[in-house]
Amino acid sequence: MLTTRFADGAPNWIDIATPDIAGAGSFYGDLFGWRFRSAGPDAGGYGFFQLDGRTVAGGMQTDPGQGPPAWTVYFRTEDARATAEAAEQARGRVLRQPTDVMGQGRLAVLADRAGVTFGVWQPGLTKGVEAANEPGALCWVELYTPDIAAAAAFYHKVLGLETSAGPFPGGTYTCVNPSGADDAVFGGMVPLADAPAEAEAGAGPYWLPYFEVEDADAVADLAQRLGGTVRLPPTSVPGVGRMAKLADPYGVRFAVIRSESPQD
Template sequence: MLTTRFVDGAPNWIDVGTSDMEGAQSFYGGLFGWEFRSAGPDAGGYGFFELAGRIVAGGMRTTPEQGPPAWTVYFRSPDAGATAEAARQAGGSVPMPPMDVMDQGRAAILADQAGVPFGIWEPARRKGIEAAGEVGALCWAELYTPDIARAAAFYHAALGWETSAVTFPGGVYTSVNPAGTGEDGMFGGMVPLADDPVEAGTGQPYWLPYIGVDDTDAVVDRAVELGGTVRMPATSLAGVGRLARLEDPYGARFAVLKGDPRQT
């Protein structure tokens, strides 16, 4: 499960790049109760979303040249340079090479074999987000990809992940966990693009972060009121919980979940 006791390969940060930072602050503040705090004058406009005084995400304004608005999921690396090289060797790329983030740690943006961007964070003073696996914080992450086997091989080579097949009503789900952590370490899964009715036909593989909520339907309604879009309405899955996929007013996609995906 997702906790803030981070191990190598586990998600330890998320952030949103958006065309309208003030608008994003208003949207996520209204939706989850997040408050935004600047990281300081030397941070280039980057800042932190906080819930009850704990950092749950980051965010900054991005330009069209940097890509469309999107959420990025970061994974803990013991050595950002070595992980970036492992990703290259496994058929991925390094759009943003490892760089020092003041005295907080080292960050890089990589892309997997299908071109899906993700981040890595090598912690120094900052270990990662300060809340996870609870209401208002990251609780799960899914990769929508055209080829599960190739993706599993890539992330195993780059981050050491292990995968397992979990049977649920209607099919089989590929779950992922950091090396050696087993079922207790499951933090997400991989979904074939072609088999998903929401994503089929988009042709765009991507990482989707899930935020924990205590009332999925109410959050969906509120997202619409705040200018968001419902990509998949609130849906109950036996043994999982009630989830929905949303898009903020600027195009960044995310999901919400009441429940624990590991209960499948």
């Protein structure tokens, strides 16, 4: 389960690059109840999405030369530079060198062997998001990749992540957890070829964030009315919950889920 008790290797931040931060703020505000707050004049347009006063994500406006609109998932590290070096040694790439962020922490943006972008965050004053695994907050991350074995080896070497096979309707699911914490599964890995919703023209491998919601059907319907796209209609998965895969008006992919609780 994803929590704010961040372990090394677990997701601790997420942010969006979008061509229209005001439009994105309006979309996610209507969808999840978020409010966008600027990080100040020295932050280059970066700001925070907040839910009931707690930060749940970051975001900024970018132009086409800075890459396509997307959510980026960041994973906790004690040493951003060492993690960046490990990524290069594992045949990944460093897209943004480790950088101090106004005393709040240190970040680097990397790519795995398949070219999937992800970030690492070395906590300073900011430890990470302030809410997780509750309605309107990040609750799960999923890697769509052409080669699960290669991805598992890469993320184990770089972040210390461990994988295990879990039961799933029609087969098994590759679960991901921090090193030595098999009770702290926070995500999974899925073969890109086996995911119809991901097999869109030109779509490549990537990390997909899931946000918890109280009603996946209502959120999917609202997303469409707000100019977004339903990529996978609301679907119930026994033992998991009811989920939908969506895209915002700028093509940024994400998913929502109404998770099943033990009593369900």
